[in-house]
Amino acid sequence: LAKTTQPISMDSYEGQEVNITCSHNNIATNDYITWYQQFPSQGPRFIIQGYKTKVTNEVASLFIPADRKSSTLSLPRVSLSDTAVYYCLVVRRGGNKLTFGTGTQLKVEL
Amino acid sequence: DTAVSQTPKYLVTQMGNDKSIKCEQNLGHDTMYWYKQDSKKFLKIMFSYNNKELIINETVPNRFSPKSPDKAHLNLHINSLELGDSAVYFCASSQDLGQPYEQYFGPGTRLTVT
Numbered sequence: 199l200a201k202t203t204q205p206i207s208m209d210s211y212e213g214q215e216v217n218i219t220c221s222h223n224n225i226a227t228n229d230y231i232t233w234y235q236q237f238p239s240q241g242p243r244f245i246i247q248g249y250k251t252k253v254t255n256e257v258a259s260l261f262i263p264a265d266r267k268s269s270t271l272s273l274p275r276v277s278l279s280d281t282a283v284y285y286c287l288v289v290r291r292g293g294n295k296l297t298f299g300t301g302t303q304l305k306v307e308l
Numbered sequence: 309d310t311a312v313s314q315t316p317k318y319l320v321t322q323m324g325n326d327k328s329i330k331c332e333q334n335l336g337h338d339t340m341y342w343y344k345q346d347s348k349k350f351l352k353i354m355f356s357y358n359n360k361e362l363i364i365n366e367t368v369p370n371r372f373s374p375k376s377p378d379k380a381h382l383n384l385h386i387n388s389l390e391l392g393d394s395a396v397y398f399c400a401s402s403q404d405l406g407q408p409y410e411q412y413f414g415p416g417t418r419l420t421v422t
Contacts, residue, residue: 242351294405
């Protein structure tokens, strides 16, 4: 399954758009890409899922290029409450393989 | 109403002891998981069950044994605890093995082995 890596940390200011990238060079054709948010002392919380191109929901967008070797989570107009660790999770169709990315600590300041 | 609950929240024990962590979900999901999060915040799948059937059994020591008495419960038993077992253990559930691949996580159990 894909080995997934992410930048360790990112800093931003309130109101800005933040893009967090996950690299999964060995992704297979039947792997899906999901993203999670984790606050301190809590379990991860699902944000978004995609397979290719672009997916958007009420909180984020997910961009996946044609080769699918990476994906980018886009958070529009972040606020202080978006300070958290963000993980990508690559899931094999059928659910028999799961690999979390290394996680990115996002810090949002005023 | 807590969707995925774990007990205990904190567990402090000595090397060599045997301990269990319980997990319950009230979402009616078919699939449940155990993850380990180490001190560097890396998350790694340990086990998954679908309708009480073992699906994922990653390379973890035999001292770790999951038990699923029914679809709503997946417990984790650890024998002969070692210092390296200290971590936060998360239980999660999902609707089934198909899409969407959205998982619901419990609050975690912080295990400290002294």
